[in-house]
Amino acid sequence: MKEMKKGLEGVVALDTKISYIDGIQGILKYRGINIEDLADLSYDAVSYLLITGKMPDEAELSEYSRMLVANRGINGKLIEVLKHFEFGVEALDGLRTAISCTAHFDEENNQHTPEANKNKAIKLVAEFPTIVAALHRASYGDEPIKPMDNLSHGANFLYMLSGKIPTDLEAEAMEKDLILSAEHELNPSTFSLRIASSTLSDMYSAVICGLCTLKGPLHGGARKGVMDMLDEIGSIENARDYALGKLERKEKIMGFGHRVYKTLDPRARIYKDVARRLAEENGDTSWFDMAEELEHILYHEFVEIKGKPIYPNVDFYSAVVYKYLDIPAELATSIFAMGRVSGWIAHCMEQYSDNRVIRPRAHTV
Numbered sequence: 001m002k003e004m005k006k007g008l009e010g011v012v013a014l015d016t017k018i019s020y021i022d023g024i025q026g027i028l029k030y031r032g033i034n035i036e037d038l039a040d041l042s043y044d045a046v047s048y049l050l051i052t053g054k055m056p057d058e059a060e061l062s063e064y065s066r067m068l069v070a071n072r073g074i075n076g077k078l079i080e081v082l083k084h085f086e087f088g089v090e091a092l093d094g095l096r097t098a099i100s101c102t103a104h105f106d107e108e109n110n111q112h113t114p115e116a117n118k119n120k121a122i123k124l125v126a127e128f129p130t131i132v133a134a135l136h137r138a139s140y141g142d143e144p145i146k147p148m149d150n151l152s153h154g155a156n157f158l159y160m161l162s163g164k165i166p167t168d169l170e171a172e173a174m175e176k177d178l179i180l181s182a183e184h185e186l187n188p189s190t191f192s193l194r195i196a197s198s199t200l201s202d203m204y205s206a207v208i209c210g211l212c213t214l215k216g217p218l219h220g221g222a223r224k225g226v227m228d229m230l231d232e233i234g235s236i237e238n239a240r241d242y243a244l245g246k247l248e249r250k251e252k253i254m255g256f257g258h259r260v261y262k263t264l265d266p267r268a269r270i271y272k273d274v275a276r277r278l279a280e281e282n283g284d285t286s287w288f289d290m291a292e293e294l295e296h297i298l299y300h301e302f303v304e305i306k307g308k309p310i311y312p313n314v315d316f317y318s319a320v321v322y323k324y325l326d327i328p329a330e331l332a333t334s335i336f337a338m339g340r341v342s343g344w345i346a347h348c349m350e351q352y353s354d355n356r357v358i359r360p361r362a363h364t365v
């Protein structure tokens with residue numbers, strides 16, 4: 001039996017054309033394009049790029065956006081189901097069940113043709129924001145707000161959440177958030193989705209595997225963890241004691257560290273810039289200042305204790321962005337999933353297109 005690598009660290013499990021990470025230099029590309037360049041596009045364009053492998057031309061993008069807009073509405077039966085969820089702690093529990101319901105309502109669910117999969121992909125990308133917003137409103141006894149056709153994917157989500165049209169900067173922040181969250185090679189949720197896809201299970205089931213794996217606090221759940229942590233710290237003066245206390249108790253600090261990046265996650269840099277701009281627009285930079293202080297403290301403390309720094313990951317400044325967008329912490333993981341769903345679908349399709357069942361071995365002790 002070969003050497004066992006705990007947590008599969010450094011193990012290469014498959015070939016992919018979808019994304020590329022250089023964890024030493026801090027480079028991330030989707031389909032060969034740097035994340036810094038993608039961050040200025042629309043989520044629709046990036047979603048199309050991830051799923052089809054090709055940057056859309058004007059006509060292709062307009063047709064893709066038209067199809068997404070046409071599929072934003074959700075089934076009335078689903079809205080009735082959402083009203084029965086007790087929720088307020090982690091919306092992803094409701095989202096997971098809701099996606100399972102949408103599979104029941106889709107007659108193509110168990111059809112495995114490329115055409116059926118293309119239709120499922122559109123429905124999933126289009127419906128995620130509507131479901132998350134409707135779930136949230138239902139938890140307060142409010143009726144869902146109908147999607148607005150002329151708003152971008154991100155801006156429409158913010159509108160469906162609160163009923164207010166977002167400012168230009170808020171809309172830009174939401175689009176960027178979805179783009180930056182959309183894809184990250186063989187992260188845990190994508191890996192679990194690829195395993196499900198490799199058994200030739202259907203796309204909804206594979207996406208639900210992704211959702212369930214994203215939820216954990218060591219993965220996408222860390223974004224909510226950061227929002228809760230910022231609340232707990234409360235003010236910049238408390239940041240040092242909080243960080244030192246955590247390190248002394250050998251507890252993980254949410255939003256820091258990464259299996260692959262040994263330098264700053266390139267997405268964190270973009271998020272930080274957006275968070276700073278939102279703080280300035282808001283006229284209250286306290287969340288941003290507290291986060292930046294924590295980043296500096298941890299960097300220096302890690303150098304002191306472990307001889308190397310620790311950096312914020314994608315979940316750190318995204319949480320600060322959510323604070324300024326007035327997004328409740330319990331929605332953070334579900335909003336991450338709204339972006340990631342395009343990457344998941346791309347991986348599901350890539351697995352189907354050149355499949356071998358994923359089945360490693362265990363070392364029996």
Ligand SMILES: CC(=O)SCCNC(=O)CCNC(=O)[C@H](O)C(C)(C)COP(=O)(O)OP(=O)(O)OC[C@H]1O[C@@H](n2cnc3c(N)ncnc32)[C@H](O)[C@@H]1OP(=O)(O)O
Nearest residue numbers: 217218219220222251252253254255256257258259313315
């Ligand atoms: C979207 C995403 O999934 S991004 C990641 C989101 N998750 C988080 O933010 C949770 C906090 N971070 C972590 O738990 C980890 O850094 C992970 C899960 C992201 C990566 O885990 P691994 O690659 O297994 O690293 P591991 O946990 O072994 O950490 C290596 C060392 O750094 C320390 N370390 C890593 N992250 C942190 C952290 N956030 N806070 C404190 N110490 C940390 C570990 O204690 C360990 O120290 P040791 O060598 O003295 O034992």
Ligand SMILES: O=C([O-])CC(=O)C(=O)O
Nearest residue numbers: 183184186187188259314
């Ligand atoms: O790649 C990972 O392990 C986690 C991550 O950053 C992501 O999923 O975006």
